[in-house]
Amino acid sequence: MKTYPHLSSPIRLGSVEIKNRMFMAPMDTGFGNTSWGGFTPEGIEYFARRAEGGFGLIYSGGTNADCVVDGCDGILNHPAEFIEQGKRLNARMERYGAKMFIQLSMNVGRNGGLKTPSPVPTLGDPSVTTKALTLDEIHTKVEEMGRAAKLCKEAGFPGVDVHALHWGHLLDSFALGFMNHREDEYGGSLSNRLRICKEIVEVIKRECGRDYPVTIRLALKSYMKDYNKASFDGSEEVGRTPEEAVEIAKLLESYGYDGLSVDAGTLDAFYYAMPPSYVPAGFMLDMAAKVKAAISPCSAAGGRRTRI
Secondary structure: OOOOOHHHOEEEOOOOOHHHHHHOOOOOOOEEOOOOOOOOOOHHHHHHHHOOOOOOOEEEEEEEEOOOOOOOOHHHHHHHHHHHHHHHHHHHHHOOEEEEEEEEEEEEEEEEEOOOOOOOOEEOOEEEEEEEEHHHHHHHHHHHHHHHHHHHHHHHEEEEEEEOOEEOOOOHHHHOOOOOOOHHHHHHHOOHHHHHHHHHHHHHHHOOOOOOOEEEEEEOOOOOOEOOOOOOOOOOOOOOHHHHHHHHHHHHHHHHHOOOEEEEOEEEHHHHHHHOOOOOOOHHHHHHHHHHHHOEEEOOOOOOOOOO
């Protein structure tokens, strides 16, 4: 704390004050969840122990909000159970002065062989091409995010995180020009490719109130030279550049997002998405600093370092 005195100072995300600047980033634990994304007693205990350890803000792993388009089970199919579990979990958070946001997901698009903005090669098997989302399906997914956020609020969670403009997941494939070939209002210009992100935060604020905090994760650089082909040194980039990431961050803040967390990489370049020991620690902090200079608040995750 003496080295980083600001870590112990509070910070606000929308209307919610977080007691310090130590955030537990969203992670899929592989245990502690029901098949539809709720919390088992073991899962509640897992997060409670992290709150006891001192984190000010804790994110859940990705929680499915689309129970319609992709036909996946999710919290909207189990509202009473989710509210009961959420209230028990949030009571544990309050005991230690921590806050917990649920990370809501529209699913992972090409990374799971599901529908995408445009037909593109599936992650890991370029011989299989994804199917494109229709306009009605896009609108349905957006509305489901609003419904899921409202359920999270009813369960006592003081905010939500949107999953995610990173790793080549669904929202990332909307935003990346080389993945998005649409010719309607969701393709073309950067603002069009981000339109779905704008609509998501708008529908959540409509359902939960303007002061309900909404954050989102953004990858600052894709490290891709083609589908299923990584660029270890970052050259031949076909995806996002740090310069474009700054412009995206500014737009996200203007849309109404209350906070941004940043990382790097895609699942095509997994050693940047989940950095092993041979990737320099904190490799993306210089990129994150440029975003931090443009918007606030911003947190950085990845490479065994987190700073705000």
